[in-house]
Amino acid sequence: MTVFESFLLAYGTARTNPVRTLLTLLGVTIGVASVILLVGIGQGAKNYVYAQFSGMGTNLLIVTPGKVETRGAGPSFGSDNTHKLTYRDATYLRRQARNTVGIVPVAWGTAEVKYANRARSVNVIGANEEFPDVRGIRPDVGSFFSREDVEAHRRVCLLGRVVARELFGNANPLGKFVKVSDRKYRVIGLMEPKGRSLGFDLDDIVYLPVLSAQDLFHRDGLFEILIKAASQTEIDAAAEEVRALLIDRHNHTEDFTVTSQADMLATLGNIMNILTYALGGIAGISLVVGGIGIMNILLVGVRERTREIGVRKAVGARRSDILRQFLVEATVLSSAGGLAGILLGLGGSLMIRILPTNLPTEVPVWSIALAWGFSLLVGLFFGVYPARKASLLDPIEALRYE
């Protein structure tokens, strides 16, 4: 009997009890489908995060106070024991740095903003006039504050779309005064709608000139300094230059961290990959469960087909022949279930992409190969025990079995 004929035989056996075969396959199918689907979702999440970060501009550097040895994406909060980053640091960088095209000192806090009898708790970002260009978020009504506005501590502000809608409804906010923590600011513009990014609503923000914001929060330290390098190729040069300049200014200590967009993407990419692997691994467990289902059915099959095994042995089948027959059967079952699972997983991830979840799922070829290969291995592994049991049957007893 050739290997091909063994496969034909296994196919024939599978067809004699289609419902049972289908139920057996289902375990492996669901296992493979969930591996492919979850890996697809993991990759989709990674793509999503990448897209969000690339939207911030790819030649961006971020200087945060405090020295962080392990490069993380987040800024360090409450680092009191280090030098602050100040507006004057930013001004100094602007004057000295050659490889940069924009430098934005950023203050950040939360405050209550009021208009008439409406109030809303929002994020307040203090920035300078270069913010729209550096960060890629621009006003589409009115205009951003000027350098003069910043330097003169003017009480002007721009509102995000959500803030404007919540406070003014359909009325025109331009020229009106809003209260931010009991200080009045004149609305000079509205920021273009940007939607949510990484769970943060970019439209639920009030923008103030950075010095006015520092006045408001009674703080002279900055949250961060955003720096735009002249081009992507000059990012490293810009980072090095900024670092050297600031070390010089901070009494030759490096009490700040310069992070590039690329660094953050790399870190995030690693995190998302680990997430993907973890999801795939969890799904792999269901594949093992599917394998146990195959073993169960094969054991039932060995019992039911005891006489068949006896007949085969009587007419000259060796142990190895019977062993092979059942192993091929296990493999055929698991690989067929695996193929169905691949289709199901691909279909599922396509569905997610079409549905308004905004998740650009992506099924990498390695996950398909891995899931299918693993399902084959599971089939072989869980097929060995029933196959051995069948092959060791005594032909005389098997022939007498009722």
Added chain:
Amino acid sequence: MIDARDIAKIYETTHGPVEALCGATLSIARGEIISIMGPSGSGKSTLMAILGCLDRPTTGSYFFDGLDVSRLDDDALAEIRNEKIGFVFQTFNLLPSFDALANVELPLLYRRSHNGVGTPHRRARRAAAEDALRRVGLADRMRHRPAQLSGGQRQRVAIARALVQAPQLLLADEPTGNLDTKVGGEILDLFVQLNRESGMTLVLVTHEADVASRARRTVEIRDGRVISDRSVALPQAGKRDDGL
């Protein structure tokens, strides 16, 4: 061809050892028709399993076609069964999900050629199976499954399955036990005819005297021993065979 000497078979059971055969001696020449008789529990099934190389004796020696079977391993026994011994059972033992042709083809799936070329080609196997079915008179039932066949037809398929092996020994265990007298008689006729055509040795295991009477030689087993071994005188046997 068969030379069994002082064969004993002891089965270990949960209730202690059971002696199914204790010192049976039997030799059978090529081309003989012989019936083995005995009541149930006499050890005749065990004797048949050993003669058919399905099992090895616990003690004693068994030479089949010059080979010392008690010294062979399982794979070698499987090879002997495949090439030299055909079985016909009382309950037919056909595979229910295969048609007659596939059932008859079964032994050839496990045949190994000695020149290492592998199993017979699919087409050759099919042709041999068709030929065997024709010889038992089932040319028009090849694509039927066992459930679609009568008892006599099923037994003919089983005989064809043995024939396709071109065996030297055909072992039939109560071959007419599940058939009525008329159909059973036809099956026995077929056995005798095949014996005459190809000269294969035929061993009929039975407890029915009229089945046994079809053989020239009858061996009786009781309590694991051969208690009688009678041959009908040749001229008389010749007359009887003619009358079949």
